[in-house]
């Protein structure tokens with residue numbers, strides 16, 4: 001009988017989730033259609049250059065999802081489901097610190113980590129876990145009610161987890177098991193039609209809309225599914241033209257003439273979705289909740305730690321100038337700051353060690369017997385080697401917080417006089433039962449492997465740099 005490999009399972013899962021989510025949230029389908037149109041136009045206008053950060057095949061299929069769970073146990077289980085798809089936890093994001101309003105979660109992203117797997121299908125899921133123990137948000141009484149509620153629910157049926165473990169161990173599943181796995185996995189992320197306990201939901205909502213979305217219901221659901229677009233400014237214009245209300249800004253780096261780095265994101269506003277509400281007397285009424293939105297993103301080059309520090313510093317400068325000049329558009333201020341401080345080309349980014357590149361031998365390198373130089377920038381300048389940007393596969397805590405916030409109806413409440421509970425990548429690794437990987441290490445390894453290969457092929461001894 002035929003078998004389905006992990007990457008095929010991942011691609012099929014992403015496609016089915018997309019189909020399911022499109023039925024639940026029709027505006028998502030519009031977003032995907034408009035993204036596709038924009039991508040086709042960019043490809044026509046820019047040719048091969050449009051594919052510098054991923055083939056059009058990859059970019060068209062590319063999605064990230066966002067889900068939210070309540071407990072370390074649930075996080076551990078969802079990690080097994082993602083491991084079945086060849087997706088590993090990468091990066092630690094503390095949104096409690098990144099957001100001004102109440103977003104009591106810590107997060108990681110599950111994604112493929114090797115270049116070939118990413119090229120086959122880069123599906124990633126931003127996964128947040130509630131922090132009921134954080135006294136800035138929850139007092140002792142609410143914490144224990146919340147923990148009890150969460151302990152009594154089951155997000156992932158045992159059959160799904162058993163199939164997941166098999167796929168992780170064997171790196172494939174027989175076709176009929178794969179089909180069953182996909183059905184159960186997609187169902188686990190559907191919006192439940194079970195009535196929501198109205199009083200309980202509202203108790204949590206007063207603290208944080210995110211807490212209510214996670215801990216106010218007995219199941220999880222996909223919060224958004226984000227397509228990738230090659231020109232996010234154009235997409236924003238076209239969505240607005242279609243009468244779809246977008247959030248105010250595009251998060252992340254500004255639009256400018258220089259290279260695209262990291263990640264730019266925006267979204268349409270959360271829509272009211274009908275949800276049945278159970279009242280204290282046991283009756284059920286029609287209600288509506290506004291929690292799911294439509295995000296879209298454009299990806300750029302991965303920055304090194306130094307590049308990222310520069311990015312964070314520039315964001316700080318933009319904040320400062322924006323507060324001094326409230327009448328000036330933030331995007332104009334940001335563009336000005338970037339034009340002054342961010343390298344205007346890929347070569348300069350590489351030479352200053354600010355971004356990651358993958359190097360390969362040029363087909364048209366000198367073949368007259370001349371000896372290659374031994375520094376990587378000279379090799380590139382003299383046409384021996386091509387530098388290809390490594391695409392940023394991760395997220396930005398501040399953008400994530402901005403997206404969360406711009407879609408929340410209320411600020412919620414937080415008591416900043418209390419000491420927050422400490423979380424870090426190590427603690428999250430413990431909960432997941434797998435190491436949360438460092439994204440910078442992954443990019444650096446990819447770059448270093450390509451440098452080692454080039455050195456070997458050119459017969460250069462020692463480390464190329």
Ligand code: OOG
Nearest residue numbers: 066067126223395399400
């Ligand atoms: C996750 C928000 C973060 C992103 O793309 O930065 C995120 C959520 O809303 O659960 O998805």
Ligand code: NI
Nearest residue numbers: 066126226295
């Ligand atoms: Ni997202």
